[in-house]
Amino acid sequence: RDDKSYQYIKIDLNQSYPVIEVVRNPRAIKKQPRVRYFGPYTSGLAVKYTLQLINKIFPVCANAEVLNKSISTSCHSERNEVKSKNLLAPTSRSFDYAPAVAKALAGRQDDNGSKERKGMSGVASLEAKTGEVKPCLNWHLGKCLGVCVGQSSSAEYHKVIHEVIDFFGGRAKDWRKYLRQRMETAADAKKFEEALKLREQLAALDSIVSKQKVAQPNELISQDIWGWLVTAEQAVVTVSKIREGKVIDYQTFVLRLPMEIDRAEFVEEALMSIYSVTLDNWPKEIIVPHLPKEVTVLEEWLSNSAGHRVKIHLPQRGIKKQLSLLVQKNAVEQASSRVGINLQIKTALVRLQKLLMVKQLRRIEAYDISHLGGTSTVGSMVVFVDGKPHKAGYRRFRIKTVRGIDDYASLGEMVARRLHPKRVADERFATNLPDLILIDGGKGQLNTILRQTNKINLANMPLIISLAKREEEIFVPTQTEPIKLSLSSPELQLLQRLRDEAHRFAITYQTVLHGRQVRENSKTKGIGAKTSQKLIKAFGSMKAARAASLAELEQVIGKRAKLIKNG
Structure with missing residues (x-):
């Protein structure tokens, strides 16, 4: 996996008031001094x-x-x-x-x-x-x-x-001792409000510590314990992070493997792959179920990266061996779980392909509409490839031809724009046509969209279906009656995930767009939220409202129209 998919907590000590923030892909700024990353x-x-x-x-x-x-x-x-x-x-x-x-x-x-x-x-x-x-x-x-x-x-x-x-x-143990001392000192000095705040902090800290399992009570060295399960194409790696004798974190990585790699080479590749994206809180000991080929060289690389000596250890007996076996067992469970999920997705695609009688179902697109009282209407297109979200293919639409509340027409416009020959030929928009299009709604929404798409001269027009939310019925153009599936069926659950993802993506964009409109409205003095809503509903946007004539504005907001023209 590329490290841009991981998240890190960043603290920049160069700032006068350091901000604790979440970042991705920090390699480009890794060399900055006094910047700490955790992850x-x-x-x-x-x-x-x-x-x-x-x-x-x-x-x-x-x-x-x-x-x-x-x-x-x-x-x-x-x-x-x-x-x-x-x-x-x-x-x-x-x-x-x-x-x-x-x-x-x-x-x-x-x-x-x-x-x-x-x-x-x-x-x-x-x-x-x-x-x-x-x-x-x-x-x-x-x-x-x-x-x-x-x-x-x-x-x-x-x-x-x-x-x-x-x-x-x-170092939770040191911090807990420090907090308790401060709390007792404040209580002795009758600073009860300060003591109460310290007690609340202590309780929050205890809630963390209580969730951390004791791994090695008498061993305070920082350790990462590795386990993995290697299949034909990938490896599921689990890493248990132990600090001060307690498990503070548990991570799972999925690594794609080159063909014909032996175990020793895999260990080396895996260690370098994962620790190349580790930027802070390095272990002093890495426990593995199998040693890499070049242990000394790898230890030297790890030590140089960490800033202190890092050892790679293969335990033969004792508590470390027991912990290694436990993490190895967890890796097997994680891998089995992932295999189960992939099998469910494959089952859903096969059943859905047979149900809808289509040649293949590799790419599915889902569409939805979101608006605020008929204003700031936007559309979303989400893409699933092989049953999984392909977020690089997600697209957003600003509805151009529809005013007011008309989800049917808005959906029709969006799908028609997506399937327009110019858009289909534009590789920047989408690499290929979908095998299936899903929209949120019933028979009415589906018929409206079909009227729009029937006007488009497009070879290999994809099948368009709708999923009604109330009864979870599937409407297909070639069938007079809706299809009803069991709520537990994998194929229905896949369609539900598509619909819900399209809905989430549409709302996110609508919220951003509405925020821009609010900021734009605030530039006009004397115009409040309700008046702005009326203008946007009538003209589509504040920009269009300002371009309208005084007479047109007066029909919508009366005497306040002069504020728009003067503003």
């Missing part, structure tokens, strides 16, 4: 869950990105001085610098011990200067240091970010 994550849900827990445990500012953009260029020289300091050491927890940004945002203690805002370069505050920086949600909930309201400095925020980095490195 690769093979599951989007795992990334989302991790970030949610980080926000529960650590006082992360949700406005960090806005703060970085709002920093005055007058701070540039002092920020460069900060960048020259070594902040990469995991154990570094003290920061003796105070850059201009920190001076701008940090609160200072007055004689009574209360905090007040401090300006930057003669400006009252960042917020006053830019009008952009406002308190983040975490600050209102008491879960932020307050960098966005000037109650904490860049240096203090860097301390928090380094604690996050330590946490990613598997």
